[in-house]
Amino acid sequence: MSETGIDGLMASVDSALIVVTTSAEGEPAGCLVGFHTQSSISPAQNCFWLSKANHTYRVSLRSTRFGVHFLTSADLELARHFGSQTGEDTNKFADLDHTTAEEGVPLLTDLPNRILVERLAMLDDGGDHVANTCRVLWAESAGSFEPLRASQVGGLSPGHSSEERAVHP
Secondary structure (H helix, E strand, O other), X not given: OOHHHHHHHHHHHOOEOEEEEEXXXXXXXXXXXXXXXXXXXXXXXXXXXXXXXXXXXXXXXOOOEEEEEEOEOOOHHHHHHHHHOOOOOOOOOOOOOEEEOHHHOEEEOOOOOEEEEEEEEEEOOOOOEEEEEEEEEEEEOOOOOOEOEHHHHOOOOOOOOHHHOOOOO
């Protein structure tokens, strides 16, 4: 398998982006996520994958509830905010309007297309991301929207590279 081949295929898919937020023991966390999908219709379930190098991943190990915020094409600055900083160095929520849902999960006021989920299972297959399968507790939407796609955040420098993962296989 050619790495160039998979990169080309995935660039053609041009995934929609989300921001995942969570909190554990009073520590909020959130990150930009490109790997996610609905995984069941009934019951409603959603999966997302968190980078092992990410502060949000380490907080997620101590949490069970997550906010999944769907970005619109107008949300490029929020994508940059959550995708290029690390929670180890900055409180990503300090200057953002947000409310708090169950178990302290931050919900971003400027991202009203969202679901609140509860983790059912976590799968670490040895890669650089960990899968979270979650039950949808509730969903809300401001109406139809054009999603922000991976191709629209070109040049984004992540807060951590995938090689910086906390746990190596």
